[in-house]
Amino acid sequence: MESMFKELPSVVIKGIVPMPNVEYRFEFNKQHDKNALDDSNRGYAKFIILLVQMNPLLNEPTTIDLYETAVLAKIVSTTKQVNDNVKVRFQCISRVKINEYLTLTPPYIVSYEELKSFTSDRNLEIAFTKMINDRISKSMDSFYDPQSIREKISQGITSEQLTDLLAYNLRINNPLEKFKYLSELDVITRMKWLMEDLSIEELSQELEHKIQDEVNKSINDTQKEYILREKLKAIQNELGDKAKKEEDIEELRKQILASGMPKNIEEKALKELARYSSSSSQTPDSNVIKNYLDFMVELPWNKVSADNEDLTIVKEKLDQDHYGLEQVKERIIEYLAVKIKTKKNPQTILCLVGPAGTGKTTLAISIADALGRKFIKQSLGGVKDEAEIRGHRRTYVGALPGRILSGMKEAKTINPVFLIDEIDKMSADYKGDPSSAMLEVLDPEQNSKFSDHYLEEYYDLSQVLFIATANYLENVPAPLRDRMEIVELSSYTEHEKFHIAKKHLIEKQLKAHGITNENFSITDECIYYLIQHYTREAGVRELQRFIGTLIRKTIKDILLKKVERVDITMANIEAYLGKPRFFHNEVENKPVIGQVTGLAYTQYGGDTMPIEVTYYKGTGNLVLTGKLGDVMKESAMIALSFVKSKATEYGIDPDMFGLNNFHIHAPEGAIPKDGPSAGVTIATAIYSAVTKKAPKALLGMTGEITLSGQVLPIGGLREKSIAALRSGLTEILVPKDNEKDLEEIPVEVREKLKVTLISNVKDVFRHAF
Numbered sequence: 001m002e003s004m005f006k007e008l009p010s011v012v013i014k015g016i017v018p019m020p021n022v023e024y025r026f027e028f029n030k031q032h033d034k035n036a037l038d039d040s041n042r043g044y045a046k047f048i049i050l051l052v053q054m055n056p057l058l059n060e061p062t063t064i065d066l067y068e069t070a071v072l073a074k075i076v077s078t079t080k081q082v083n084d085n086v087k088v089r090f091q092c093i094s095r096v097k098i099n100e101y102l103t104l105t106p107p108y109i110v111s112y113e114e115l116k117s118f119t120s121d122r123n124l125e126i127a128f129t130k131m132i133n134d135r136i137s138k139s140m141d142s143f144y145d146p147q148s149i150r151e152k153i154s155q156g157i158t159s160e161q162l163t164d165l166l167a168y169n170l171r172i173n174n175p176l177e178k179f180k181y182l183s184e185l186d187v188i189t190r191m192k193w194l195m196e197d198l199s200i201e202e203l204s205q206e207l208e209h210k211i212q213d214e215v216n217k218s219i220n221d222t223q224k225e226y227i228l229r230e231k232l233k234a235i236q237n238e239l240g241d242k243a244k245k246e247e248d249i250e251e252l253r254k255q256i257l258a259s260g261m262p263k264n265i266e267e268k269a270l271k272e273l274a275r276y277s278s279s280s281s282q283t284p285d286s287n288v289i290k291n292y293l294d295f296m297v298e299l300p301w302n303k304v305s306a307d308n309e310d311l312t313i314v315k316e317k318l319d320q321d322h323y324g325l326e327q328v329k330e331r332i333i334e335y336l337a338v339k340i341k342t343k344k345n346p347q348t349i350l351c352l353v354g355p356a357g358t359g360k361t362t363l364a365i366s367i368a369d370a371l372g373r374k375f376i377k378q379s380l381g382g383v384k385d386e387a388e389i390r391g392h393r394r395t396y397v398g399a400l401p402g403r404i405l406s407g408m409k410e411a412k413t414i415n416p417v418f419l420i421d422e423i424d425k426m427s428a429d430y431k432g433d434p435s436s437a438m439l440e441v442l443d444p445e446q447n448s449k450f451s452d453h454y455l456e457e458y459y460d461l462s463q464v465l466f467i468a469t470a471n472y473l474e475n476v477p478a479p480l481r482d483r484m485e486i487v488e489l490s491s492y493t494e495h496e497k498f499h500i501a502k503k504h505l506i507e508k509q510l511k512a513h514g515i516t517n518e519n520f521s522i523t524d525e526c527i528y529y530l531i532q533h534y535t536r537e538a539g540v541r542e543l544q545r546f547i548g549t550l551i552r553k554t555i556k557d558i559l560l561k562k563v564e565r566v567d568i569t570m571a572n573i574e575a576y577l578g579k580p581r582f583f584h585n586e587v588e589n590k591p592v593i594g595q596v597t598g599l600a601y602t603q604y605g606g607d608t609m610p611i612e613v614t615y616y617k618g619t620g621n622l623v624l625t626g627k628l629g630d631v632m633k634e635s636a637m638i639a640l641s642f643v644k645s646k647a648t649e650y651g652i653d654p655d656m657f658g659l660n661n662f663h664i665h666a667p668e669g670a671i672p673k674d675g676p677s678a679g680v681t682i683a684t685a686i687y688s689a690v691t692k693k694a695p696k697a698l699l700g701m702t703g704e705i706t707l708s709g710q711v712l713p714i715g716g717l718r719e720k721s722i723a724a725l726r727s728g729l730t731e732i733l734v735p736k737d738n739e740k741d742l743e744e745i746p747v748e749v750r751e752k753l754k755v756t757l758i759s760n761v762k763d764v765f766r767h768a769f
Contacts, residue, residue: 003047003072003093003114009036010070010108012061014053017178018071019168020094021161024050029085036107037078037088046075049096049110052179063101063108069183072096072114095182117160119187128191129159132166135198142201143169163190170197249277252293260302265457269296288394295401296455298409304463305413308372309340317370322359323503324496327744328352331487332367344462349442351423351468351476354489357539360469361421363489367467368417376407380434381422389437391454401454404441404461415463423480424470435477442466442483491538493722495746497531498524500540501547509548513555520554522547522568529573532726533580550576589728591694596768598681599702599724599732600673601716606723608700610667611678613685618661626666629674635704636664639683642709642761643690650765652690662686677714679705680733680764687765695768700724701733701758709761713737718744725753733758733767 011026011033018024028034040048050071053061073090080086095115102109119125133153140146149169157165167181167190184190256269276289308314314336318329332350339345352360361377368375380403383389391402401409407418420442426434440446441461448462468484470476476484492500502524510516535542553576554566568576600609622640624633640662647654664682666673680703688695702720704712713735714720722745724732731754739757742750758764 003045005044005047007102007109007111008044008047008049008072009039010049010051010110011036012051012053012066012106014058014061015056016175017052017168017182018050018073018090018092019164019178019182020071020092021157021164022092022168023076024073024090024092024168025087026090027081027085027087029083030106032106034086037075037086039107040075041078048073048075048090049098049112050090050092051098051108051110052182054176056176066098067179067183068098069115069179070096070098070110070112071182072112095185115185117185117187119159121188124188125159125191128188128195129162132162132191132194132198135195136166142171142198142205144171145169159191160187163187163194166194170194171201172197245277248290249273252276252297255297256293259297259299261296262301265296265301268457269293288399292394292454295409299405299455299459300408300412300414303413304415305373307340307415308370311337311340314367314370318363318366321362321366321369323499324492325359325363325489328363328487328489332363335485336367336371339465345444345465348485349444349466349468349483351470351481351484351486352489353470353473353486355491355538356471357537357541358489358492359539360489361419364417364419364467364469367465371417371465373465374411374413374416375419376411376416377419377421378403378407379421380438381425383426383434384428386434386437387453389434389441391452393453394456399454402437402452404450405452405455405459408459408461408464414460415465417465417467420466420468422470423468424472424475435480438480439483442468442480490716491719492540493718493746494528494531494726495722495748497540497543498527501527501531501543505540505544505547509544509551513548513551515551515555515558519558519565520551520568521565522550523570525570526568526573529570529580530577533582534577536582546577589697591697593692593694594685594689596681596685596688596695597700597727597729598678599700599720601675601677601714601719606716606719606721608723608727608729609673609678609681611681611685612665612667613662613682613689615656615660615662615689617659620658621661623661623663624665625663626668627672628666629672631676632666632674632678635676635679636682638705638707639679640664640686642683642705642707643686645707646709650687650691656690662689676704676712677702679703680711680758680761683761684764684768688769693769696731698728698730699733699768700727700729700731701764701768703733703735703758703764705761711735711737711758711760711764717741718746721745721749721753721755725749730754731756731767733764735759 011028013026016026028037036048040046050073052067052070054065054067055061058065072093072095074093076089076091078086078088095117096112097115098110098112100111102111136143136149136153140149143149143166149165152165153162163181167178170178172178180193181190184193252273253270256266256273259266261269272289272293276286276293279286279289311333315329315333318332322329335348335350352363354360364377365375380388383403387402389402389404391405392399400406404418408414408416411418420438423438426438428435440450444462447464448460449458450461451458473481473486506522510520530546531543534546537543550568550573554568557563557566574580594613596611598609598611600607622637624636628636640657643650643652644654644657647657664685666678680701683705684695684701687693702714702717704714706712717734717738718741721732733756736757736759742755745753745755756767758767
């Protein structure tokens with residue numbers, strides 16, 4: 001079949017290479033290809049040129065993207081698809097060479113010339129044909145349509161047609177690699193390539209089959225191993241496991257008899273052991289009983305650690321680990337002295353109460369170290385479920401003992417130091433109230449018979465030294481608070497923080513960061529500056545973090561600047577830590593009418609609080625500013641009422657209070673302020689404003705007043721006195737009823753600060769003016 005046309009329309013084929021002497025099907029979706037097919041049907045006797053695209057990823061190829069060799073074909077049938085595409089069956093006729101593209105845009109009209117195949121060696125052609133036929137019979141899996149190939153070969157075809165047919169149907173990963181068969185005119189060369197590609201394909205199939213066989217063998221081995229293991233397990237259940245279980249039972253019996261359990265509990269354990277021996281290993285109950293028995297034998301029943309009864313060593317250990325806290329240490333020594341003397345725990349449980357970072361937990365650890373006892377800690381922060389304390393009943397799946405007995409199991413002795421941390425952070429919900437369960441634990445009259453739901457028997461906790469810690473005592477339920485002896489740890493003074501940093505924190509941070517005193521130093525002045533201007537806390541955790549920051553920056557300088565040592569002084573501390581974060585109030589060093597310095601106590605320690613009073617024409621109203629709390633507002637009202645009631649006595653015109661408004665202000669208005677201890681300060685400031693008398697400079701005062709002018713005691717005297725000295729005051733007025741608290745004021749403060757006792761407002765005015 002030959003074309004009479006020298007110019008024909010063309011369509012572009014991508015992703016596959018058509019071959020002469022085969023039928024070829026392709027689906028077209030582009031409009032210009034559809035136009036070319038229409039032109040071929042109407043004016044070119046259905047003849048058309050099939051152009052092959054070099055890169056199948058190009059969506060709109062140009063003439064330079066097309067191979068020079070193409071295929072002359074004739075349209076056999078055309079079918080329009082539902083999606084408007086056109087599916088065409090071609091009969092490919094011969095190879096052609098594209099001479100020229102007569103149109104610049106698709107559909108291309110091309111001029112072409114047909115290319116004739118040739119045979120360079122007739123004898124080789126016969127030999128290759130025989131070899132190819134032999135290979136085909138053995139490796140039909142290498143072709144896409146083996147049935148069609150067999151049929152056509154049986155009908156008789158030339159060697160040229162054979163190479164085209166086999167090349168078209170050959171399985172190759174990249175179909176465009178077949179273009180060599182289209183462009184090559186020598187039949188012998190095409191036959192040689194076919195033999196090579198068939199060999200490669202056969203080798204590839206052999207490797208695939210080998211890999212598949214190995215995978216199948218591995219899967220079969222795995223299945224075989226699984227089946228054998230299951231059978232072995234069944235045999236072991238019948239024979240081996242019984243023997244192992246017998247060994248476990250005998251071992252448990254020995255442990256029960258050797259554990260020193262009370263007689264009634266030992267009998268129960270042996271009964272449970274009998275149940276375990278008669279139960280099947282496959283039943284869930286068997287594992288539950290086994291876990292229960294293991295727990296019972298691991299609990300300490302009579303093992304006691306020997307106490308260190310030398311109180312001198314105990315005191316040295318506490319002093320070594322903690323600076324200050326003298327009253328707290330004294331109370332602990334007394335507590336331990338009673339315990340040593342009576343050979344049993346005192347009838348109260350210690351509860352250390354104080355702000356975060358004041359050393360409550362480390363105090364408990366020091367007590368355990370000093371006594372030579374095991375230390376166990378259980379934190380109750382966030383605990384809501386009573387079962388956390390008492391455990392779960394064994395009827396529940398996954399039942400566990402409570403935290404108390406779990407801690408005893410860990411301690412392995414019946415007299416550890418047991419720290420119950422964050423006892424104020426417990427809360428109740430629908431599962432029960434854990435604080436109620438703690439009543440039994442912390443009551444010395446009851447804890448000798450502590451009942452855990454999991455154990456189901458009484459357990460003696462009477463020899464355990466329980467120590468509880470809390471931040472806020474008001475959050476501890478009253479019945480629980482009643483069972484404990486409260487030991488308050490107030491915030492550290494600046495002097496104490498200085499010594500803690502000097503003796504403990506710096507050394508600890510140097511060790512943690514891998515350097516020594518030879519590489520780092522900080523002056524005493526810098527430590528005080530760090531405490532006053534970079535931290536505001538009751539404890540020393542923030543101080544420790546800043547010391548760690550200084551040491552890390554020191555290490556950086558040592559490594560980057562190649563220096564041997566870094567000394568922190570007042571000249572460079574801000575370069576390392578930045579600008580100061582906090583500033584304490586500095587008092588005026590000269591008298592000011594209507595302004596008096598009060599003393600305040602905060603959770604971070606003490607501070608001074610100036611009170612300012614002024615008045616102006618009005619109707620007798622009282623204006624309060626400075627974010628004052630309700631109690632402080634009431635103190636201001638009491639102070640004003642007192643001055644009004646004593647106006648005549650102090651030579652003040654009583655009418656001025658009705659003709660003027662009074663404004664009382666506490667500076668730093670963004671900071672909340674509350675409490676009754678500013679009463680005397682406000683009364684003195686009002687008196688100063690209305691009499692136009694300025695109070696003494698460098699004088700501070702604190703105390704609650706009554707309407708009759710009596711001065712009532714206040715709290716936080718220790719912290720307030722430290723703040724007064726730090727702020728530059730030389731004298732402070734404090735209630736006479738606080739005389740008992742003067743010993744709490746550090747010696748170094750008492751030496752530099754005059755403390756005057758007052759019992760009523762008259763005493764205050766006499767000293768202030």
